[in-house]
Amino acid sequence: MSATYKRLDKDDAVLLMVDHQSGLISLVQDFSPDEFRNNVLALADIGVFFELPTILTTSFDAGPNGPIVPEMLDRFPDAPFIRRPGQINAWDNEDFVKAIKATGRKQLIIAGVVTDVCVSFPALSAIEDGYDVFVVTDASGTFNKTVQQAAWQRMSSAGVQLMNWFSVACELHRDWRNDMEGLGALLSNHLPNYRNLMTSYTKLQEAKKE
Structure with a gap:
């Protein structure tokens, strides 16, 4: 049975930037530092260009995970910023889910650090709650390629669509x-x-x- 082509719609999409924090980013080894920074900022610029509702969140940013990278706040000064006090899965934070629901949109574009936890957990939770989820693979990073591939497989098997930032831009643009x-x-x-x-x-x- 062939799957239905669910394409991104700029009028129904929300951008979720999850745990792009100074400490966590140091764990990213599946992309070079310059490449990863470029990919993350490209996705952020896509959010600005298409005027997507954007939600920022951090995990325990008073601890070793570190503060959110300043470029996120520069690009989205008015976006909801959910500082999770301890929940590893952002979907377990009531304020985060409320912010998503407040947009009235059903397509979630997610990127974050690390892929196998901070991205996978909310992506899988959102799928379970009936959202269409699109994970931006090259704006999400983790420890190594083996971990990366396992996380991608887990999400894909659950119905998450895996994309790169360039394809996100083109599909939104049409x-x-x-x-x-x-x-x-x-x-x-x-x-x-x-x-x-x-x-x-x-x-x-x-x-x-x-």
């Missing part, structure tokens, strides 16, 4: 004619090779005007 320059600029900021495409495109547009 049609280049919506705003080619806007999305192109976002992609160029996070994909150096894409900047070459945009440079070529800009030159062609300028030539047409001459």
